[in-house]
Amino acid sequence: MIQEEFLHFVWLHQYFNPKQLITTDGKSVEVLKPGYHNHLAGPDFKEASIKLEGILWAGSVEIHVKSSDWSAHKHDGDSNYDNVVLHVVFTHDREILNADGQPIPTLELKGLVKPGLLSRYKTIVESQTDIPCGNSFHKVKAVTKLSMLEFTLVRRLERKGDLFKEILESNNQDWEQSTYQWLASGFGFKTNSENMLQLANAVPLKVLQKHADLKQWEALLFGASGLLNASDNDAYANELRREYAFLERKYEVKSSLSYNQWHFSGVRPSNFPTVRIAQFAALVHSHPNLFSLFTHFTDLVSLQKLLQVSPSEYWKSHLNFGAKSKFQNKAMSKSAAQGLMINTIAPLLVAYSEYKDDADMLDRAMNILMTLPVEQNHIIRKWQTLGWNVNSSFDTQGLIELYNEYCLTRKCMKCKIGIELVKA
Known part of the structure; x- marks a missing residue:
């Protein structure tokens, strides 16, 4: 099971054999610059520099698991994709034409991705466990775990804060x-x-x-x-x-x-x-x-x-x-009151800190989470079984977000832990 996120990772770091690359129609390819990863609407990588048959092309790179995903994702007729100079796919299953009716140069990565990298990736995403990297989790550096925990905690607070902002907007501030x-x-x-x-x-x-x-x-x-x-x-x-x-x-x-x-x-x-x-x-x-x-x-x-x-x-x-x-x-109850402080009051403070650009409010939110005890639920028990040292609600909130938004959805290549294990 190959996901686009994995191919983005492979393309960004050029984790494939760069020698004698050719398009599906036999043109030589040289990647001078893969471009920057675009997380907004439009092609996946922008401002790339590619040589096709020795001719320099500057533009965007679009990545799919299969060539036919171009049409499945409704890129046909979308002017945002008119400047795509290279279509990178894992499997080429059909020819794709641009707005002028000409074939878009396509590079197929199947057989080019480093075998060890592909094997480690498949081991994780095809795992039958709820936490895909569970069997390899002990190999992950502590600093990587901490970095991802902090990232997911902030993401959780921001996501909940955004829900409050929607209510605020509906009430005219x-x-x-x-x-x-x-x-x-x-x-x-x-x-x-x-x-x-x-x-x-x-x-x-x-x-x-x-x-x-x-x-x-x-x-x-x-x-x-x-x-x-x-x-x-x-x-x-x-x-x-x-x-x-x-x-x-x-x-x-x-x-x-x-x-x-x-x-x-x-x-x-x-x-x-x-x-x-x-x-x-x-x-x-x-x-x-x-x-x-x-x-x-x-x-x-x-x-x-x-x-x-x-x-x-x-x-x-x-x-x-x-x-x-x-x-x-x-x-x-005491535990229910603490739940309100964690899930309702802390996100409110985060939203207000952003609105007022007030770092003190953000500190207050973080202090709530770092002071309140560990939340006990089946998600936290899974992480504890893997050896994660959970000390406060700061940890539990980050771990709940990590599990729900990355593990269950198999977004391993957007997770620092998964990336470290695949890179090995």
């Missing part, structure tokens, strides 16, 4: 409303994240802040969520339902959420959407200025305790409307 929606999404903890975001969009923070009573906040949030419709014989649900009927008309609340959209099955009771909405309402009610709370906290212990606010009295004895549970404190 209103940081308070955006933080409220972002926090709501975080309270959904993956299974109900999108529903919580929709809920916060349907019930803006400014609407909630018009009321001092937490019960009215719950009426608005539970009413818009559609979860009030689950019970007809619960006194508190009926009370909230009557309150919501009035508030819905007053504020013209528009919500398409229904009970069936929320995930209860397979979710721990402490993570039921009803419990999370109650906790969310209590937190925002106690600290309505969320943005300043998250950007100006003094220490992590205090912030964690703030996130562990207890919900209203009703939710101390219920997990759902009309479903009593043993009386207990339904405050958010």
Whole structure:
């Protein structure tokens, strides 16, 4: 299984026999400059210098696994590819014509790539293990692992920060409303994240802040969520339902959420959407200025305790409307609060640091990750089995990103670890 990323790597470093290169139609090829790797739209390598039959050509190089991928990738008729002077493929399976109807010079790499390099590459990408390089992982230099870990951590924070920026853009740069929606999404903890975001969009923070009573906040949030419709014989649900009927008309609340959209099955009771909405309402009610709370906290212990606010009295004895549970404190757990700090607050700080060009905010985000303990999940256990020394959430966040974005997708030739092993 050959991937384009591998061929990009081979072409960039010229890891093939450079002697007596010929195109598929018999023309001599001499590579003077492979060009620079283009990661944007257009040909893969730009500003290359190639000699064909002794004549110097300057332009772009496009790389594919098969020649026919040119058409499969819809390059035919695309003016961005008019200056391609060489088409580099692993397997030549058909002739490709340029805009003038002339064959594009094509170099086939099959049989030219150094055997050891190709063998090491195939060993990794064709591995049946979740982490392709697992069997060779012990050979990787510590500095390479650390470098890739830092890269994937930053990439993860930036990617999540970009999601926050989309919310910010939709709110016309209103940081308070955006933080409220972002926090709501975080309270959904993956299974109900999108529903919580929709809920916060349907019930803006400014609407909630018009009321001092937490019960009215719950009426608005539970009413818009559609979860009030689950019970007809619960006194508190009926009370909230009557309150919501009035508030819905007053504020013209528009919500398409229904009970069936929320995930209860397979979710721990402490993570039921009803419990999370109650906790969310209590937190925002106690600290309505969320943005300043998250950007100006003094220490992590205090912030964690703030996130562990207890919900209203009703939710101390219920997990759902009309479903009593043993009386207990339904405050958010320590681990859940830490999860919010890692996955919600840290990316918010990264986005704000970029917006304000404020290095202090970035330091705050990194401090959260370096201070909080190791997250325990099946991904982290895989890395620990391979001998990776995991010390904090800084490590776990980078390793989760590495596993999801590189290992599972077999993007080994975009990973510094994979590149080192293939180069050997």
